[in-house]
Amino acid sequence: MNDYLGSSYLIWGVFPYVALTLFFVVPFIRMVYRPFGMSTRASGIFLGRDILGLATHLLHWGIFLVFFGHLAGLIGGILGWGAWVGAFFWMATLGGLAAITGSIIALARRIQVPEMRAMSQPDDYIVHGFIIAILGIAIYQALVHKIWGVSFTAAPWFASLWRFSPQPELMASAPLLTKLHVLLAFAFAAYFPFTKLIHAWTLPVNYLVRPYQVLRTAAKKFQNGWVMGCWEFKGVTDKSYMSYLAIGVLVVLGLIGLTLPGPSMDGLVQEAQATTMTAARSDAARSRPVLDGYPLYVSQCARCHGLEGQGDGPGAKSPTFAAVPRDLTAGHFQFISTSNGVASDADLRHVVVNGLEGSGMPSFSRLSERQVDSLIETVNFLWKGRPAPGERIQVPPRPATTAAMIAQGKQEYANQCTVCHGANGAGDGVLTKLRTDAAGHVIPPRNLRTEPLKGGSSPTQLYYRIAAGMPRAKDEWLMPHYANLGPERIWAIIAYLEQDILPPGQVANR
Structure with a gap:
């Protein structure tokens, strides 16, 4: 742990x-x-x-x-x-x-x-x-x-x-x-x-139970004691009550x-799958009795994502959330690093461990590796008909930032990004009201100047967001993927974002 x-x-x-x-x-x-x-x-x-x-x-x-x-x-x-x-x-x-x-x-x-x-x-x-x-x-x-x-x-x-x-x-x-x-x-x-x-x-x-009048006698003067015998119920004392x-x-x-046992997955997954997960948790529990698997999911996730992972937890409609909790059974995960838009276990791990800043999804970095693995396993079981993730996009070494690269990035940003994020990155492009998630909720483009980047703002995560995009649903995209631009142009966009758009405090290392 x-x-x-x-x-x-x-x-x-x-x-x-x-x-x-x-x-x-x-x-x-x-x-x-x-x-x-x-x-x-x-x-x-x-x-x-x-x-x-x-x-x-x-x-x-x-x-x-x-x-x-x-x-x-x-x-x-x-x-x-x-x-x-x-x-x-x-x-x-x-x-x-x-x-x-x-x-x-x-x-x-x-x-x-x-x-x-x-x-x-x-x-x-x-x-x-x-x-x-x-x-x-x-x-x-x-x-x-x-x-x-x-x-x-x-x-x-x-x-x-x-x-x-x-x-x-x-x-x-x-x-x-x-x-x-x-x-x-x-x-x-x-x-x-x-x-x-x-x-x-x-x-x-x-x-x-006491009589209207209580007579203290020499024989009864010590009755108000600590003894908890049945006879005291005839006149329960302060000490015995305590x-x-x-x-x-x-x-x-x-x-x-x-x-009390932990919550059961009965009815949520097939019996063989539930048996496998229970056996895995039992083997792990022999090393240290910590909460993991579906009971851990209920403890940490059900308040928002629901007991069955459908995004309908008791607190799902809290006004403190910038986005509605994800329907885990549909697998519409947006922060991915694969070539086909399907989240991998590594993508799920990144979100679980780091959270999604500014969305309401907290970080679970305090959980052990085993506990995080068990949460990902539980999400995989809840994800109905999960397709296989594509190959992970490789992030090449970043070249040294130069004035020419920033200028190139500014031009690439104008060509590819202003339609949604606006000329100055304020999220005021012409397609502001046309972007919706899989549930039909309007998702305005991120204001890159003021709003935190949910998936992280490290160079690696910025590269993934540009190259892999953000899927909306199957074969649909909330943010298009631009892997076809190639590493040189993608790194140029990132250099421009870090230089002129993103606040200095948002550049992170995760």
């Missing part, structure tokens, strides 16, 4: 364990040494009681809905159950809206009422800050960015924590706001037991992480 060192490994492979340890251990320490400090503290129930009731109901019921929604998303993300992921989106969004509304009302009440301000401590404000930030980021992504289905990515990573074999590389491709949301949630979990929210560990469920709750949560999460 690629080394995932430094801050990245600390964030996704170490910090979660620190946060979870604090979350589960500190409450028991506080119960032993400061049992009477485990309360909500006075909330000024007679100060704005109606407002407090509204805020409390919205906050608590919203949190419950968010919690069970995340549980559904965790299970659905691990198993590849799209319906559960959809349920997670609606439950978490509605619950989040309710909870953040309640938190804002409670915070406003605390700030505006003088008596409440006088009673407040720093954590009273910090807690609401965490809640508003965590929920606000998630709601913004859900309703504005429409980044749905990220639980396909986060759930397997979270499950790996409970197998004590963390796979931080699974979170590398997640959107930045998703990463921030998860990190804030773990930071909140670490801070949680040091705040008044500690009372959640001591929910007084014994109120449901034990039941902690053990229950750990058992549930442990079972989810350790017993």
